[in-house]
Amino acid sequence: MTDADHDLVLRSRNGDVTAFESLVRNHQQMIHALTFRMTGSTADAEDLAQETFIRAFEQLGKFNGGAKFSTWLYSIAVHACLNWRRNQARRFQAHEKCAEEMRAQSNGEISENKLAQRAQVALMKLPAKQRAAIVLTIYDGLNHAEAAKVLKCSETTISWRVFAAKRKLKQLLR
Amino acid sequence: MNDFELKSKLKSVRVPERSADYWENFPSQVRMNLRRTEFRPRQIFWPRLAWAGGLAFGCLFLVMTLAPIHFALKNERTIRREMAELPQHLRVFMADEHGLHYLIAEQQ
Numbered sequence: 001m002t003d004a005d006h007d008l009v010l011r012s013r014n015g016d017v018t019a020f021e022s023l024v025r026n027h028q029q030m031i032h033a034l035t036f037r038m039t040g041s042t043a044d045a046e047d048l049a050q051e052t053f054i055r056a057f058e059q060l061g062k063f064n065g066g067a068k069f070s071t072w073l074y075s076i077a078v079h080a081c082l083n084w085r086r087n088q089a090r091r092f093q094a095h096e097k098c099a100e101e102m103r104a105q106s107n108g109e110i111s112e113n114k115l116a117q118r119a120q121v122a123l124m125k126l127p128a129k130q131r132a133a134i135v136l137t138i139y140d141g142l143n144h145a146e147a148a149k150v151l152k153c154s155e156t157t158i159s160w161r162v163f164a165a166k167r168k169l170k171q172l173l174r
Numbered sequence: 175m176n177d178f179e180l181k182s183k184l185k186s187v188r189v190p191e192r193s194a195d196y197w198e199n200f201p202s203q204v205r206m207n208l209r210r211t212e213f214r215p216r217q218i219f220w221p222r223l224a225w226a227g228g229l230a231f232g233c234l235f236l237v238m239t240l241a242p243i244h245f246a247l248k249n250e251r252t253i254r255r256e257m258a259e260l261p262q263h264l265r266v267f268m269a270d271e272h273g274l275h276y277l278i279a280e281q282q
Contacts (some may be wrong), residue, residue: 116187
């Protein structure tokens with residue numbers, strides 16, 4: 001945790017909402033990127049980012065400073081996304097939503113966006129936990145140990161999930 | 175397809191860009207939601223449990239320490255009183271779970 005984060009966390013714990021607002025400002029883009037990659041939907045990503053920060057504020061007392069604040073926040077965000085995935089009705093809509101949003105953004109750069117669209121749709125077809133492993137290791141550059149901490153599982157499990165996810169993605173994107 | 179190609183394909187997925195206004199307003203939206211629910215950071219349960227446990231242990235320790243002292247003092251008072259009343263007759267004092275007992279010998 002950076003010194004700035006450390007100070008802000010301490011102040012937020014004492015109920016200083018302005019300090020918490022600064023923490024949100026420091027990490028909002030990272031959390032939005034994560035929630036978007038996990039859901040494939042801008043609207044859901046925003047809701048989940050909100051939910052992540054609200055949960056983080058509620059649980060600040062549990063944060064002991066052992067890990068980086070960003071890692072702890074990641075963990076909350078990923079678990080919020082995994083719970084979101086349990087809603088089966090939305091799960092089926094997610095692929096469609098994702099494709100629609102990608103089409104809306106395309107504006108002429110068809111080939112490049114088509115590739116991105118295919119990649120995002122393929123990502124959405126992965127089981128949620130495998131997708132989380134890919135998002136954390138490939139997009140956010142976490143190593144397997146850090147990803148294991150975020151997902152609260154062993155490094156071996158992460159390695160397996162990354163391996164299985166890559167195999168499936170290669171098939172889907174061939 | 176090798177890992178490098180896969181990685182570059184996956185990295186082509188861009189996160190939708192949001193306006194500067196959105197980023198400016200997002201923290202205050204979170205703040206508004208925090209106000210709406212009107213909660214403070216939830217106090218963690220374990221320290222409170224630890225304090226309660228510590229207090230209970232302290233009370234138990236005091237009871238366990240003070241009770242024998244209290245009974246020893248009480249017995250001492252009884253022994254002194256009985257010895258004052260029957261200076262020549264008391265032979266043996268015994269203490270068990272029922273309290274203090276003493277053996278009185280008849281005068282020769």
